[in-house]
Amino acid sequence: QPQVGRVYYPGLPGDPGHALARAQMQDFGCVLALDIAGGAAAAARFCEALKLFGMAASFGATESLALPPQLLFPGDLSAGEKALAGVGPGLVRLSIGLEDEGDLRADLAQALRAC
Numbered sequence: 001q002p003q004v005g006r007v008y009y010p011g012l013p014g015d016p017g018h019a020l021a022r023a024q025m026q027d028f029g030c031v032l033a034l035d036i037a038g039g040a041a042a043a044a045r046f047c048e049a050l051k052l053f054g055m056a057a058s059f060g061a062t063e064s065l066a067l068p069p070q071l072l073f074p075g076d077l078s079a080g081e082k083a084l085a086g087v088g089p090g091l092v093r094l095s096i097g098l099e100d101e102g103d104l105r106a107d108l109a110q111a112l113r114a115c
Contacts, residue, residue: 003042003112005090008033030097036090042115043068043090049114052099052107064097064104 010021011028021028036043047055053066069091082088096104 001112003037003115005035005037031095033091033093035088036092036115040089043092046111046115047092049111050107052103062098064099065095067093
């Protein structure tokens, strides 16, 4: 999608962590991150447009969750510290839950169009 600058997911063969994840894991899991082109404002519009994803930072839930960049790290980190950690202004972490795959894909598509 043109609204996505990069996808961070160790299950993708081009991901820098793919070989290590493949060696250590049986499956790659359901957490990924998207770098939304357009920065913080576009990432905020994307998150606000999601209908099936809750806004929370929990790995223990079965529902799909989205975590916008302002919630990823404490506010006292400098821009340099965030950059060092790989957290740009448009980064959104997604945890994919048990909802219908087609419904989730449709929700993500409409949210990307909104940003």
